Amino acid sequence: MGEFELIERFFKRPARQADVGIGDDCAIWSPQLGHQLAISTDMLVEGRHFLSTVDPFRLGHKSLAVNLSDLAACGATPRVFLLSLALPRSDETWLNGFSQGLFQLADAHGCELVGGDTTQGPLTISITIMGEVPTSQAVLRSGARIGDDVYVSGHLGDARLALEAFRGNISLPQATFDAARLRMEMPSPRVALGQSLRGVASAMADISDGLLGDLGHILKASRLGADIDLRATSDLMATSAYWKCPPELASICIFSGGDDYELVFSAPASAQALVAKVAAQTATRVTRIGQITATPGIVLRDENGQPVQNLHRSFDHFA
Ligand code: ADP
Ligand code: MG
Numbered sequence: 001m002g003e004f005e006l007i008e009r010f011f012k013r014p015a016r017q018a019d020v021g022i023g024d025d026c027a028i029w030s031p032q033l034g035h036q037l038a039i040s041t042d043m044l045v046e047g048r049h050f051l052s053t054v055d056p057f058r059l060g061h062k063s064l065a066v067n068l069s070d071l072a073a074c075g076a077t078p079r080v081f082l083l084s085l086a087l088p089r090s091d092e093t094w095l096n097g098f099s100q101g102l103f104q105l106a107d108a109h110g111c112e113l114v115g116g117d118t119t120q121g122p123l124t125i126s127i128t129i130m131g132e133v134p135t136s137q138a139v140l141r142s143g144a145r146i147g148d149d150v151y152v153s154g155h156l157g158d159a160r161l162a163l164e165a166f167r168g169n170i171s172l173p174q175a176t177f178d179a180a181r182l183r184m185e186m187p188s189p190r191v192a193l194g195q196s197l198r199g200v201a202s203a204m205a206d207i208s209d210g211l212l213g214d215l216g217h218i219l220k221a222s223r224l225g226a227d228i229d230l231r232a233t234s235d236l237m238a239t240s241a242y243w244k245c246p247p248e249l250a251s252i253c254i255f256s257g258g259d260d261y262e263l264v265f266s267a268p269a270s271a272q273a274l275v276a277k278v279a280a281q282t283a284t285r286v287t288r289i290g291q292i293t294a295t296p297g298i299v300l301r302d303e304n305g306q307p308v309q310n311l312h313r314s315f316d317h318f319a
Helices: 003-010 056-074 092-108 158-166 174-185 191-196 211-222 247-256 269-281
Strands: 035-045 077-087 112-120 124-134 149-153 203-207 225-229 262-267 286-293 297-301
Touching (some): 056 077, 056 092, 056 124, 149 269, 158 174, 158 247, 191 269, 211 225
Parallel strands (some): 225 297
Antiparallel strands (some): 035 124, 077 124, 203 262
């Protein structure tokens, strides 16, 4: 199967959102009047971002999920995306699974594949996604204010737990491993929550490199600090409902795990009821974990309000 047959068979579908989609030299697409483009790109490299044994369906899902998560973090609505693929060989079984996982998530969010590039090479997947957001309403990292509450969506740390099990550093009961692995391989981007938080959240980021690192980005951009209440973070792992993680590992997973694709955001204390309403409307768990402070840096506080030494580091490809 050649390059063009591969594109036709696995990636070309009738254009819906776009005026012109796959097959021309450019895709042509018009955002709605009164909106700005929100654009993001993410690359996944075999051995670095995923294991070579991962199910291609799940990989297709995750490749788009990490990009949708970036748009969610700005409160944008996803519209179209481009897919650049380097493939070692044209393997039909792999392409079938990959494209099905990709399109299942794309269709769930009404986001259309409008083009890309295909080449032979070490397995690498790069997606560029475009969405739209009403002019000047994108939620940025720089908007946090002193006294704002700090929240996270969903669950944190399970993806890292799965990674520790894959690395052989811990052995998990089968059900716990399966659940953690599903979180690692098929994250749920919080697109509806992100959009509903426009005008509510003062600052927002998605958690791809660990809570403390990504919250740290908000704090740096806002030139502020945060107090985190350890009582509120203790049960953030989904697997903690039925499996007790050793506390030291749980703390690594929750604070510097990464690969969570949840949202961390700040909102004024006056918006507490609104945040709860938005969480209910989008059927997304939201947990208040602390507060924005004037002192730069993140302070973790125990049940007595005493600061606990913070040894966590977020993920950095070149550190
Ligand atoms: P060009 O060389 O003119 O950039 P290509 O020959 O690489 O175009 O691709 C032909 C068409 O197929 C283009 O419309 C391109 O956007 C699309 N395309 C190529 N690879 C992919 C892919 N992996 N997914 C979706 N569309 C693709
Ligand atoms: Mg090309």
